[in-house]
Structures are given as C-alpha cells and as structure tokens.
Amino acid sequence: MAKKKSGGSGLMSSAGLMRYYxxxxxxxxxxxxxVIVSGIVIGLSILVLSSYFGMWPLP
Incomplete structure (x- = not known):
C-alpha cells in the first residue's frame, strides 16, 4: 500500500488558484x-435620446 507524503503545500494544480485569488x-x-441596472439605464437613455432627435423608430 502506498504511503501518503506528509509535509507539502498541497496539490500543484491548486497553486494557480491561490495566486489568482x-x-x-x-x-x-x-x-x-x-452592472445590470446601469446597462438598463444606459439603454433606456439611448432610446429616449434617439426618439427625441427623431432617429427612432427607424423608417
């Protein structure tokens, strides 16, 4: 039966995740x-400005 090695810092694959976090x-x-609310506000403001300047709805 294989013995577990003690003393190491864990799996090598987890090292990249630790650095990322x-x-x-x-x-x-x-x-x-x-982000969602600001996207909705920007989208609505574009529609309002386009309709104000007569560019929406497109002919």
Missing amino acids: EADKRAIHVDPKT
Whole structure:
C-alpha cells in the first residue's frame, strides 16, 4: 500500500488558484446588480435620446 507524503503545500494544480485569488483582492469589485441596472439605464437613455432627435423608430 502506498504511503501518503506528509509535509507539502498541497496539490500543484491548486497553486494557480491561490495566486489568482490573492491577486483578486486588489481588484475593483462591482456588484452584479449595479452592472445590470446601469446597462438598463444606459439603454433606456439611448432610446429616449434617439426618439427625441427623431432617429427612432427607424423608417
């Protein structure tokens, strides 16, 4: 039966994930609801401005 090696830092494949999450701590975090609401607001403002200037609906 094979013996487990003790003392190591874990699997090598998990090392990349640890580095990713460590670098992610410094990133700017935006709530997904904020992104969706801002997209809807920008889309509606484009439609309102297009209709105001007579470019929507297209002929």
